[in-house]
Amino acid sequence: MSSHKLQAPKGTRDWYPNEMSVRRHIEAAWRSASVDSGFDEIEGPTFEHLELYTIKSGEGIVNELFSFTRAGGDDTYALRPEFTPTLARMVVARAAQLPMPIKWFCMPAMFRAERPQRGRLREFQQWNVDLIGVAGAEADAEVIATGILALERLGLRPTDVQVRISHRDAVANILRRLGVAAESLHAAFELLDRRDKLDAAEFAKRAAALGLDEGARAGFERVARTTLPIATDIAELARNVDVPVEDVEPLAALRDRLSALGLADWCRWDLGIVRGLAYYTGMVFEFHEASGAERAIAGGGRYDTLVELFGGPKLPACGFGMGDVVLSLVLADRGLLKDAEAGAFLPRPDVFLLSNGAEAAERGVAGLEHSLRRAGFHVRRSYKQTRNIGKLLGDANKVRARFALIVDDKFADGVVTLKDLGAGTQADVWREDLDGLLRRAR
RNA sequence: GCGACCGUAGCUCAGUUGGCAGAGCACCGGGUUGUGGUCCCGGGUGUCGCGGGUUCAAGCCCCGUCGGUCGCCCCA
Numbered sequence: 384m385s386s387h388k389l390q391a392p393k394g395t396r397d398w399y400p401n402e403m404s405v406r407r408h409i410e411a412a413w414r415s416a417s418v419d420s421g422f423d424e425i426e427g428p429t430f431e432h433l434e435l436y437t438i439k440s441g442e443g444i445v446n447e448l449f450s451f452t453r454a455g456g457d458d459t460y461a462l463r464p465e466f467t468p469t470l471a472r473m474v475v476a477r478a479a480q481l482p483m484p485i486k487w488f489c490m491p492a493m494f495r496a497e498r499p500q501r502g503r504l505r506e507f508q509q510w511n512v513d514l515i516g517v518a519g520a521e522a523d524a525e526v527i528a529t530g531i532l533a534l535e536r537l538g539l540r541p542t543d544v545q546v547r548i549s550h551r552d553a554v555a556n557i558l559r560r561l562g563v564a565a566e567s568l569h570a571a572f573e574l575l576d577r578r579d580k581l582d583a584a585e586f587a588k589r590a591a592a593l594g595l596d597e598g599a600r601a602g603f604e605r606v607a608r609t610t611l612p613i614a615t616d617i618a619e620l621a622r623n624v625d626v627p628v629e630d631v632e633p634l635a636a637l638r639d640r641l642s643a644l645g646l647a648d649w650c651r652w653d654l655g656i657v658r659g660l661a662y663y664t665g666m667v668f669e670f671h672e673a674s675g676a677e678r679a680i681a682g683g684g685r686y687d688t689l690v691e692l693f694g695g696p697k698l699p700a701c702g703f704g705m706g707d708v709v710l711s712l713v714l715a716d717r718g719l720l721k722d723a724e725a726g727a728f729l730p731r732p733d734v735f736l737l738s739n740g741a742e743a744a745e746r747g748v749a750g751l752e753h754s755l756r757r758a759g760f761h762v763r764r765s766y767k768q769t770r771n772i773g774k775l776l777g778d779a780n781k782v783r784a785r786f787a788l789i790v791d792d793k794f795a796d797g798v799v800t801l802k803d804l805g806a807g808t809q810a811d812v813w814r815e816d817l818d819g820l821l822r823r824a825r
Numbered sequence: 826g827c828g829a830c831c832g833u834a835g836c837u838c839a840g841u842u843g844g845c846a847g848a849g850c851a852c853c854g855g856g857u858u859g860u861g862g863u864c865c866c867g868g869g870u871g872u873c874g875c876g877g878g879u880u881c882a883a884g885c886c887c888c889g890u891c892g893g894u895c896g897c898c899c900c901a
Contacts (some may be wrong), residue, residue, distance in 0.1 A: 465901045724843095776862085
């Protein structure tokens with residue numbers, strides 16, 4: 384709002400209590416879905432040696448990084464733009480001693496020096512889930528299922544979000560069938576990925592360069608546009624893209640596994656999903672808002688060669704990243720964050736303590752407040768001068784306290800008034816019974 | 826890195842051909858010794874993003890800059 388130095392840097396966010404409560408709400412779903420699925424939480428440094436990021440992504444990535452050197456130092460560092468290189472480094476460092484499989488998750492802040500736009504900021508939280516050491520559809524489906532579990536816990540349903548799944552082996556088979564030479568496969572993936580950004584003439588030109596004639600181009604288009612329910616028989620899927628069923632065989636096990644997990648409604652085949660990353664080796668997927676309105680909510684896949692690329696043993700691996708920015712937009716669009724402004728995601732006090740101003744009460748409340756906190760309760764009070772009970776109850780209501788504890792001269796006899804702010808009822812109770820009453824009501 | 830639009834109170838915004846900065850909500854205080862979530866009264870809380878220019882006079886016009894929004898590039 385004001386200027387230069389006093390403003391938060393471009394593309395960053397300040398987390399006031401209401402915003403922070405929404406972030407914790409999302410992170411709680413991420414964490415609980417991860418832990419319940421058997422993943423352990425890890426964390427790495429916020430910055431790494433710059434070179435760590437060029438190993439798999441090349442020098443081109445440097446423009447998208449916040450990188451720096453220490454004053455007077457020579458080493459170049461970069462704020463982490465993604466977690467995978469750190470993950471690979473951590474796995475490689477202890478590959479020999481880690482029990483397999485490795486099931487790790489984290490939800491760190493990431494930094495990318497991009498121009499902010501809808502669904503994209505320069506700093507954001509990203510949930511990473513990775514399962515390393517297990518090959519095949521069993522692990523692929525478990526990773527996807529963990530992502531879906533978190534979304535379910537945030538109130539989303541298959542009508543809100545769809546997981547679009549493809550498999551590079553199947554797509555490679557189909558592309559070969561269309562006449563793409565092995566050495567052009569990578570370029571063909573890129574073209575598949577960029578098809579919507581190119582005009583028809585440019586697309587045709589590039590397709591021709593890959594060895595696709597007019598008929599094959601039509602087939603290529605058909606592959607790019609193929610989206611079918613995951614429950615679809617793979618023979619039908621094969622017919623749909625006009626290839627023999629063995630070409631799409633890699634999809635069968637994944638289909639069976641996801642169906643067995645009861646997640647078929649959440650998932651669709653989308654053979655146009657490529658993922659830009661060159662290191663994906665099998666299944667790839669993206670979570671999208673159901674109508675396709677937003678950027679991808681999450682993206683991931685299998686990367687069986689990555690650990691080796693970072694100097695470790697050959698280990699099969701599968702994982703995804705889910706950012707908080709697009710997810711928050713989708714949750715807001717679906718009305719799942721609508722009471723956040725009213726503090727609906729802030730922790731609710733168990734007790735709101737108020738004194739009517741009587742001498743015994745004034746003397747007693749401070750000690751009462753802290754002893755209730757020591758007993759494990761969330762206790763708040765008003766800092767207003769007034770001892771007007773109505774006003775103070777208004778404050779209790781504003782912070783959504785469950786109970787108001789009204790202290791008056793009866794406190795001298797060890798009696799306080801406990802008011803249930805939800806039910807509107809109240810009763811005089813012994814101070815010594817208070818902890819038990821509150822604990823039971825919780 | 827490029828382009829378009831935008832920037833007035835905590836929030837949403839109004840502000841005429843340049844002439845004393847406003848509304849609603851929020852917030853703060855009070856309502857004849859004590860009952861809230863829906864009453865009443867009072868309070869404007871401001872570097873009009875910032876810097877410069879034009880002018881007797883700038884929220885308004887001009888230039889620059891920072892930031893926001895949405896695209897492009899890129900998207901790990």
